[in-house]
Amino acid sequence: xxxxxxxxxxxxxxxxxxxxxxxxVSELDLAPPEPGELLVRIEAAGLCHSDLSVVExxxxxxxxxxxxxxxxxxxxxxxxxxxxxxxxxxxxxTFLPRCxxxxxxxxxxxxxxxxxxxANDAGSLLAGGxxxxxxxxxxxxxxxxxxxxxxxxxxxxSVVPVDHDVPPEIAAVLGCAVLTGGGALLNAAYPQEGNxxxxxxxxxxxxxxxxxxxxxxRGPVIGVDAVPEKLETARRLGATDVxxxxxxxxxxxxxxxxxxxxxxxxxxxxxxxxxGGTTVAVGLPDxxxxxxxxxxxxxxEGRTIIGxxxxxxxxxxxxxxxxxxxxxxxxxVEELISSRISLDDINEGxxxxxxxxxxxxxxxxxx
Numbered sequence: 434x435x436x437x438x439x440x441x442x443x444x445x446x447x448x449x450x451x452x453x454x455x456x457x458v459s460e461l462d463l464a465p466p467e468p469g470e471l472l473v474r475i476e477a478a479g480l481c482h483s484d485l486s487v488v489e490x491x492x493x494x495x496x497x498x499x500x501x502x503x504x505x506x507x508x509x510x511x512x513x514x515x516x517x518x519x520x521x522x523x524x525x526x527t528f529l530p531r532c533x534x535x536x537x538x539x540x541x542x543x544x545x546x547x548x549x550x551x552a553n554d555a556g557s558l559l560a561g562g563x564x565x566x567x568x569x570x571x572x573x574x575x576x577x578x579x580x581x582x583x584x585x586x587x588x589x590x591s592v593v594p595v596d597h598d599v600p601p602e603i604a605a606v607l608g609c610a611v612l613t614g615g616g617a618l619l620n621a622a623y624p625q626e627g628n629x630x631x632x633x634x635x636x637x638x639x640x641x642x643x644x645x646x647x648x649x650x651r652g653p654v655i656g657v658d659a660v661p662e663k664l665e666t667a668r669r670l671g672a673t674d675v676x677x678x679x680x681x682x683x684x685x686x687x688x689x690x691x692x693x694x695x696x697x698x699x700x701x702x703x704x705x706x707x708x709g710g711t712t713v714a715v716g717l718p719d720x721x722x723x724x725x726x727x728x729x730x731x732x733x734e735g736r737t738i739i740g741x742x743x744x745x746x747x748x749x750x751x752x753x754x755x756x757x758x759x760x761x762x763x764x765x766v767e768e769l770i771s772s773r774i775s776l777d778d779i780n781e782g783x784x785x786x787x788x789x790x791x792x793x794x795x796x797x798x799x800x
Contacts (some may be wrong), residue, residue, distance in 0.1 A: 434462070434465075434571060434584065435460060435462060435463075436460075436461050436463045436582055436583045436584045436606050437459070437460060437461070437462070437582065437583050437734075437776065438458070438459060438461050438499040438565070438572075438579065438581060438583070439457070439458050439459075439501065439581035439582065439776060439779045440456065440457050440459045440461070440497045440498065440499055440500075440567065440572060440584030441455055441456055441487060441488060441494075441496055441497060441498045441499075441500050441575075442455060442456070442457055442497055443455065443496050443498060444487070444488070444489075444490035444493065444494075444496060445489065445490030446488075447529050448784065448787060449784050450488065450780040450781070450783045450784050450787075451692070451780050451781045451784055452606055453780075454780055454781045455488050455780065455783075456480075456488070456500065456557070456581075456780050456783070457646070458702075458776055458777055458779065459567055460501070460567075461482045461565055461566065461567050461572065461582070462565070462566045462567070463564055463565055463566075463582075463584055463586060464564040464566075464586065465510070465564075465586070466510055466511075466512050466515070466564070466586045467512065467560060467564075468512050468513050468514045468515075469512060469513075469514035469515050469560060469588060469589055470512055470515055470558065470560070470564075470586055470587060470588055470589065470599055471508050471510065471511055471512070471515050471518065471524075471586070471588075471589060471592065472508070472510035472584060472586055473506040473507065473508055473509065473511045473526075473584065473585050473586075473587055473628060473761075474506050474507045474509050474583070474584050474799065475504050475505075475506040475580055475582060475584060475755075475798045475799065476505055476506045476507060476523075476601035476605075476731045476798060476799030477504065477505055477601040477602040477604070477605045477740060477795050477796065477797060477798060477799060478501045478503060478504040478505075478580040478581055478605055478791050478795070478796045479503035479504070479605050479606055479609065479610065479794065479795055479796075480503075480637075480774075480779075480782050480783065480786050480791075480793070480794040480795075480796070481502065481503050481609055481610065481637060481638075481793075482636060482637070482694065482716075482717075482786065483484055483502065483528070483576075483609075483717065484500050484502065484575075484783075484786075485502065485583075485783055485786050486590065486694075486717060487500060487575070488500075488783055489787075491718075491719045491720070492717065494554075494556055494573070494575065494799060495555070495556040495573045497567065497570075497572045497573065497725055498556055498571065498573040498574070498575050498579070499565055499571065499572055499573070499574065499575060499579035499581060499582050500575045500579070500581050501575055501578060501579055501580030501581030501582065501796075502526065502528035502575055502576040502577075502578045502579075502580060502607070502609060503526070503580065503605050503606065503608055503609035503610065504526040504578055504580025504581075504585070504605050505523060505524065505525050505526065505595075505601045505602075505604035505605040505607075505608065506523070506524060506526075506580075506584075506585070506601070506799070507521060507522070507523055507667075507799075508520055508521065508522045508524055508528075508592075508725055509523075509584070513618065514589065515588075515589035517589075518592070518594055519590070521594070522594045523594065523595050523597055523599065523601065523604060524592035524593060524594050524595070524604075524610050525593045525594075525595055525604045525605070525608040525707070525752055526578045526580055526585075526587065526591060526592055526605075527578075527592065527608050527609075527612070527743075527748040527752075528553070528576035528577065528578055528591075528608070528609060528743070529545055529546060529550065529553065529576070529577075529742075530546065530548075530549040530552070530559045530577050530588050530590040530591040531546040531549055531550040531590055531748075531797055532546050532547075532549060532559065532590065533639075534548075535547040535548055535592070537550075539724075541747065542616070542620055542743075542744075542745045542747040542750075542751075543620075543745050544747050545742055545743070549577070549590075552577060553576050553577060554572025555573075556574055556575070557573070557574060557667055558574055558577055558586070558587070558588050558591075559577060559588040559590060559591070560588060563637075564586040565579065565586075568727055570676050575634075577591045577710045578591060580605075581662070581776065581779060581798075582798075583776075583798060585659045593608070593748050593752045593753070595605050595607075595752065595753070595756050596742075596756070598760065599756050599759065599760075600795075601799060602767075602770060602773075602795045603759060603766050603767060605795065606637070606641070606766050606770070606793055606795075607752050607756060607759075607766065608748070608752065609637075609638075610638050610640075610641040610696035610769060611644075611645070611714060611755050611764070611766060611769075612743060612744050612748060612751060612752060613638045613641070613741075613744040613746075613747050614632075614637075614638040614639060614640070614641030614642030614643075614644075614645065614690070614692060614715065614744065615641055615642060615644075615741055615744060615755060616647035616741065616743065616744015616745050616746040616751060617690050617692075617713045617715045617741045617744050617745070618630070618642055618644055618645050618646055618649070618688070618690065619645065619744075619751075620741070620744055620745035620746060620751070621711075621713045621741040621745045622688045622690070622711050622713050622739075623743070624646070624649065624651050624652070624687065624688045625651065626651050626652070627651065627652050627688075628651055628652045628687040628688055629652045629653040629655065629685075629686040629687050629688070629707075630646040630651075630652065630653070630654050630655070630686055630687070630688045630689075630690070631654075631655040631656075631657060631686035631688070631689045631690070631702075631705055632654075632655070632656055632657065632667075632689075632690045632692060632699055633657045633658075633678075633689060633690065633691050633693060633698050633702045633705070634647065634657070634658060634691065634692040634693035634694075634698055634716060635656055635658040635660070635663040635666070635667055635677050635690065635692075635792070636663075636692065636693075636789075636792060637658070637694045637792050637793040638715060638716075639656075639658070639690065639692030639693070639715075640663070640666070640667065640670070640768075640769055640792050641766075641769060642690045642692060642715070643656055643667055643670060643671075643672060644670060644671075644764055644765065644766070644768070644769070645758075645764065647670060647671035647672070648764050649771075652687070653673040653674070653686075654671065654672050654673050655672065655673060655674045655675070655676065655684070655686055656668070656672040656674075656675040656676075657676050657677070657678060657681055657705075658671060658675075658677070659678060659703070659789070660789055660790065661677075661716070661737065662719070662790065663792070664676075664677070666768070666792070669768075670765070670768055678698075678701050678727055679736060681701070681705060684705065685705055685706065685707035685710070686705060686706065686707060686710065686711070687706075687707050687709070687710045687711070688706075688710060688711050689701070689702045689703075689705050689706045689710065689711070689712045689713070690713050690715060691712065691713065691714045691715060691716055692715045692716050693716045694716025694717045694718045695716065695718050695722065696718055696722040696723060696724040697724075698716065699714055699716075699718070699724045700724050700725065700726070703724075703726050703736075703738065706736055708734035708736065709734065709735045709736070710736060710737070711737040711738075711739060712736070712737070712738045712739070713734070713739050713740075713741050714738070714739070714740045714741070714798065715741050715744070726738075748796060769792050769793045770792070770793050770794075770795050771791040771792045771793055771794055772785075772791065772794050772795070773795045773796075773797045774794055774795070774796055774797070775796065775797065776796055776798055777798070782794045782796070784791060
């Protein structure tokens with residue numbers, strides 16, 4: 434079938450992207466789903482820093498590639514092995530499919546799936562290969578999703594069904610920002626009653642972590658970001674205190690989430706962790722980045738540093754939990770949405786994301 438999608442042509446074009454145009458909205462051919470796969474009509478997709486990292490070239494991926502991994506849509510075709518989801522069901526995309534058989538899949542979400550990670554690195558679906566072509570040339574998939582398009586063929590293990598009372602833009606954000614930020618708390622840090630929580634970096638993932646922290650009501654919640662508007666938003670969403678990195682000073686917290694993806698932010702998060710506390714690194718820095726920490730303080734202060742990829746999540750377990758918290762009014766995910774844009778404005782949206790002034794831009798594909 435013929436679809437429209439935003440194709441990343443090559444890596445590392447200079448900003449502003451509104452001029453260099455790394456993404457081209459193209460007419461594409463989408464092959465039918467193979468056994469174990471679904472055809473999904475995309476309704477909404479979010480612009481995430483992980484997409485930007487590929488555009489910048491700090492996360493190397495094969496090109497050309499249809500970008501987008503935070504998305505939701507409606508199932509339009511099923512196949513044997515994927516027919517437990519009915520046609521017409523709304524599904525949330527998840528950017529790391531789990532085969533269910535490898536050692537990583539038996540760690541309760543703590544480790545990534547090795548087969549899913551290999552497929553993501555290759556730009557293929559979990560079963561192998563691409564279902565997208567342009568002028569008879571193969572186009573790669575982004576993280577098994579390629580959600581910046583009108584339709585996608587995805588592996589059954591890349592989606593989680595949700596009820597139709599969850600709007601598409603909310604469903605999309607549940608699949609990455611909330612899954613990653615919320616999971617850093619619930620699946621990695623395990624804050625206890627009375628624990629203070631600090632979030633360093635208030636983009637989509639960081640602000641989602643802050644929302645989940647405030648919903649837990651276990652102790653003070655502190656937001657840290659260099660952008661004053663984001664600090665104002667954090668305070669409105671329930672943060673007890675907010676600071677820039679420069680004004681943070683000696684303040685400490687029991688649980689500190691680093692959601693920026695830079696060595697400097699990681700060092701800030703480690704330094705801001707109280708004795709006996711836990712630092713959770715969520716952001717994805719440049720592969721060449723390195724940070725300096727004090728081993729003595731780790732030992733003498735009984736500290737823990739842990740990495741959390743995709744919020745250490747099991748999406749089929751965790752996404753329904755977040756959907757229910759949203760349904761109960763305890764997790765106002767809509768507050769993460771900064772603006773809505775069209776697919777044709779994708780390059781300008783990447784500029785706004787790179788400038789750090791947006792939390793989550795939503796591409797309204799189904800509108």
